[in-house]
Amino acid sequence: MELKNILVGQSGGPTAVINSSLYGAAAQARLHPEKIGKCFGMVNGIEGFLKGKVLDLDEALPGDELKGLLTTPGAYLGSCRYKLPEDLEDPVYRTLFEKFEDMGIGYFLYIGGNDSMDTVSKLSRYGRKMGSSIVVLGEPKTIDNDLVLTDHTPGFGSAARYVASTVREICVDAGVYDTKSVTIVEIMGRHAGWLTAAGVLARKFRGDNPLLVYLPEVPFDQEAFLKKVEECFSVNNAVVVCVSEGIRDKDGVFVCEYDSEAGLDSFGHKMLAGCGKYLERLVRGRLGVKARSVELNVSQRCSVSMLSAADQQEAVMAGRYGVQAALEGETGKMISFIRKSDAPYSLSCGLEDVDHICNREKTVPLSWITGDGTDLGEEFLTYAKPLVKGNVQVPADEDGLPLFVCRK
Numbered sequence: 001m002e003l004k005n006i007l008v009g010q011s012g013g014p015t016a017v018i019n020s021s022l023y024g025a026a027a028q029a030r031l032h033p034e035k036i037g038k039c040f041g042m043v044n045g046i047e048g049f050l051k052g053k054v055l056d057l058d059e060a061l062p063g064d065e066l067k068g069l070l071t072t073p074g075a076y077l078g079s080c081r082y083k084l085p086e087d088l089e090d091p092v093y094r095t096l097f098e099k100f101e102d103m104g105i106g107y108f109l110y111i112g113g114n115d116s117m118d119t120v121s122k123l124s125r126y127g128r129k130m131g132s133s134i135v136v137l138g139e140p141k142t143i144d145n146d147l148v149l150t151d152h153t154p155g156f157g158s159a160a161r162y163v164a165s166t167v168r169e170i171c172v173d174a175g176v177y178d179t180k181s182v183t184i185v186e187i188m189g190r191h192a193g194w195l196t197a198a199g200v201l202a203r204k205f206r207g208d209n210p211l212l213v214y215l216p217e218v219p220f221d222q223e224a225f226l227k228k229v230e231e232c233f234s235v236n237n238a239v240v241v242c243v244s245e246g247i248r249d250k251d252g253v254f255v256c257e258y259d260s261e262a263g264l265d266s267f268g269h270k271m272l273a274g275c276g277k278y279l280e281r282l283v284r285g286r287l288g289v290k291a292r293s294v295e296l297n298v299s300q301r302c303s304v305s306m307l308s309a310a311d312q313q314e315a316v317m318a319g320r321y322g323v324q325a326a327l328e329g330e331t332g333k334m335i336s337f338i339r340k341s342d343a344p345y346s347l348s349c350g351l352e353d354v355d356h357i358c359n360r361e362k363t364v365p366l367s368w369i370t371g372d373g374t375d376l377g378e379e380f381l382t383y384a385k386p387l388v389k390g391n392v393q394v395p396a397d398e399d400g401l402p403l404f405v406c407r408k
Contacts, residue, residue, distance in 0.1 A: 003035065004106025006323065008057075009042035009049065010141075011112035011119065012081065014074040014302045015155030016162075017315035018141050021111050022076060023069040024319020025139070026057050035327055037104065043407070045080035045110075046119060049099065050092070061405065068405035070312060071394045073302040076407065083115065084122045093126045100134050107135045107326040109319075113142035113153070117334055117358040124332035124354065135326045138334035138354050139318055143301045145194035146361045149352040150336035154318055155301070157311030157387035160198035163187055163296065164388060165306050167242060168202035170294060171209035174238040182229055182239045182283045184293040185210070186276030188300060189244035192363045193217055195300070198384060199242035200376045209240035216246040217363050218373035220255055225279070226286055228374060247275055255279070304402065309390020314347070321349040345386035 006029050010018055022041070029039045041060075043053035055077065061068065069076055085092060100108065110120050120138035127134055140147050143159035167185055174183045187196040193215025200213055211232045214220055232239045248254045255275040276293035283291040318335045325333065333351040340346045368379045395403040 003037035005038040005104045006107040007040045007105045008109045010075040010077045011045040011116040016158035019069040019076045020315035021319040024316035028320040028323035041077045044078040047080035047082035072404040073304045111139040121354045121358045135331040146192040148360045148362045151339040154315035157308040161308045161388035162306040163198045164201035167199045181290040184276045184279045186295045190246040193244045196244040210242045212241040212374045214243045216244045219250040220247040307392040
């Protein structure tokens with residue numbers, strides 16, 4: 001039987017465990033020398049592949065060197081934000097499949113979020129249209145946790161742990177002085193507030209900071225916000241507030257746009273930042289108290305300092321499962337997580353039609369949001385706590401700094 005090669009790509013924003021999914025796929029591929037020849041990696045995703053940028057993973061990370069991916073953040077292969085044309089007659093599709101054929105690719109796994117699943121959908125539909133035997137599958141990845149038809153996504157657990165840990169540190173720092181103060185923590189999340197919701201995991205006891213949490217799922221009212229902050233002073237002079245970067249008012253206007261118009265990325269999404277700074281000035285000006293804002297920025301999405309063992313293990317499992325599904329001929333699907341039990345926590349992998357996933361978003365259920373839109377209930381805690389558990393020892397170099405693998 002002629003061996004087919006496997007190609008793996010990474011796309012979109014990096015995470016703490018996107019490389020763990022790459023490890024899972026590459027490690028599983030090496031277990032099937034009777035079916036899989038070479039394991040290639042796209043450098044900078046589809047965009048890089050079109051430019052001929054490909055890496056032989058067996059040569060780049062031979063033997064146990066592959067394990068270095070497990071504790072390396074970011075995207076080892078590099079990423080891109082490249083949108084394939086809607087028209088499947090566009091010549092780019094023919095070019096891509098000709099490149100696949102020239103390299104003897106029989107299986108293609110793309111690790112990414114919503115926009116990456118859009119790429120998987122288009123490629124698999126084109127493949128079916130042309131009668132191609134090339135398998136195309138999506139490996140889920142996003143700290144936003146907004147992919148539908150899966151319990152959660154690899155990347156979210158570690159990012160949530162980072163947010164909860166950092167917010168807890170901020171809360172301790174904010175409470176040093178016995179004077180009124182407000183600290184606004186701005187957290188990633190354009191339309192879905194999953195990551196901001198993780199801020200409630202920082203609480204050590206009932207009534208602890210953060211006292212207020214604002215998600216994009218609920219319209220933001222700045223007058224109601226100011227009133228809530230004033231009420232919180234009766235509980236704690238130091239008030240910590242977690243806000244999603246994508247909070248918006250009842251008219252759909254992003255709070256960050258109150259100061260200036262947000263720009264657009266290549267997918268037409270507004271590039272959000274700055275709502276924390278706006279709220280800081282609002283509190284200082286209207287309430288006359290000390291206020292500061294903290295934007296967690298890129299560290300929250302890919303730091304391995306708070307790597308969740310559960311997240312890492314599940315990312316590897318998804319990568320391995322994807323290779324097995326590919327060998328069984330599955331195509332046009334995304335690997336999904338199916339939660340079997342909360343106590344004890346357990347889950348398994350499944351497959352979902354990627355056409356039913358791309359260009360849709362899973363938001364935090366409104367029934368989980370409490371406190372007039374400023375808090376989360378027990379349902380979220382039950383859901384999130386298993387995903388942030390477990391410590392991972394990150395290897396260090398001779399200077400005591402984390403040791404990562406990198407492309408040469």
